[in-house]
Amino acid sequence: MLELKNICFERDNKKILDNINLKIETDKFIAITGPNGSGKSTLAKIIMGIEKPDSGKIIFNNKDITKMPIDKRAKLGIGFAFQQPVKFKGITVYDLLKIASRKEINKIEACNTLSKVGLCAKEYVDREVNSSLSGGELKRIEIATVALRESKLTIFDEPEAGIDLWSFNNLIDVFENMRNIIKGTTIIISHQEKILNIADKIILMRNGKIEQIGDAKEVLENVEAKKECCRLNRQEK
């Protein structure tokens, strides 16, 4: 469903993505992992259109979307959950969920979606999406907005980043349940073993290149990948 052909992205004379070639199949749960600075987030942003590659092509469901703006990609069926959920002034959780949904939704439906991501819906639906919400709450709301889009492809950029371990442990239930919440293909950038364990396929990146692609077992058994993952886990703790 998604094909990246010879994607290159360079900033300040540094090759952030160095000739990436990748094919992603329909209805798979793909994890991208690798050390910080390996180009994972940039790759995710390039798929969504937030960054544009210097060269290469992005094909989505047989359509060349390389030059397509973000909103058109969203309408084609690509969703994106931000590493740092964006805060607003005056826009409520319900407003955001209404914008996210492709069809009209009422408060009950919005509340149902919030409950699925583990938020006590009544307390949140009318709150503003601002700094009064904690990192963990914002993450859950972010997941709720992308879940409602029912995208063909949903990308999560390091959902564990920026939240404390306690909130993450709670959030992990949501991700374990992800296949019920998110429809279609999921690409999730993560360092967390718990998330990597539930992936159909893991892509290991290093220095802007794909080092290894394989099923979860295969890659996790790769000693280096596992070491990397554990080291990064420790670092984050």
Place this chain on the structure above:
Amino acid sequence: MEDINKIDENLLNEISNVEEIKKGAYNIRKNGKGIERQITENVNIETKKDKPGINIYVKENTKFEFIHIPVIITESGIKDLVYNDFYIGKNANVIIVAGCGIHNEHHKDSEHNGIHRFFLEEGAKVKYIEKHYGEGKGTGKRILNPVTEVELKPGSSLEMESVQIKGVDSTIRQTKGKLEADTNFVVSEKIMTHGKQVAKTEFEVELNGENASTHVTSRSVAVENSKQEFVSKIYGNTKCFAHVECDAIIKDKGTVKAIPEITANNVDANLIHEAAIGKIAGEQLIKLMTLGLTEKEAEEEIINGFLR
């Protein structure tokens, strides 16, 4: 309401709601003259004898009544000046809706200067909503200069909400407060200007009694070539608390100037001023675009939310 035609009704609905107005005490002023009035058992409205305007008297212990005092101007070239004084009795609790709608189809300027004074007795509670609106294709300017003066006796509180979203070419808004002990004065102001519109807002609050507090929040959007200025002067003369927040979005060649002036004349005065001016954050636009909105739609959502 034979003096009220379709244009009047539209204007009234923009600043209030015709159906709602008739439920309680009201006074409708059109083109410089009072045209309709209703009083209730607890709310009396009298025409001033020495100058244009009305006195509104609310009996003590009045509970949850609405008072509407809308002003509409439909004739081009009218310069209306009105003084409205509100006397709110002890422990009364009322909601007052004021506002001015100007429809100007011609080349002469239409102007309304409303001077509203509020005198709250002990324990009184008022919510004051003020909405300003201008419409019409004429080249004549639509000018509104509201003045609000508030005097709060111990234990009373006033919450003021003012909104000016559309069509007012020039405005100077002045709000003054004198607060005695255990009082609370909350002001929330929303302004959007476009074209060559100019808006200036001045707040001056004196916190004179112990435990007096004020919260002033201004959210504004200045687009195209419009200009806005926000001045707030807060004097903490005793043990008191003040929080002033000016938050503005600018676009195109719009400009916003925020001038804070907080003076603590007592060691127990706790005064805070925050101001943030900037364009719409790029990440907010990107987030909404990932949800399928175009850049323009995303911008509208962000501004509408901000001014809600």
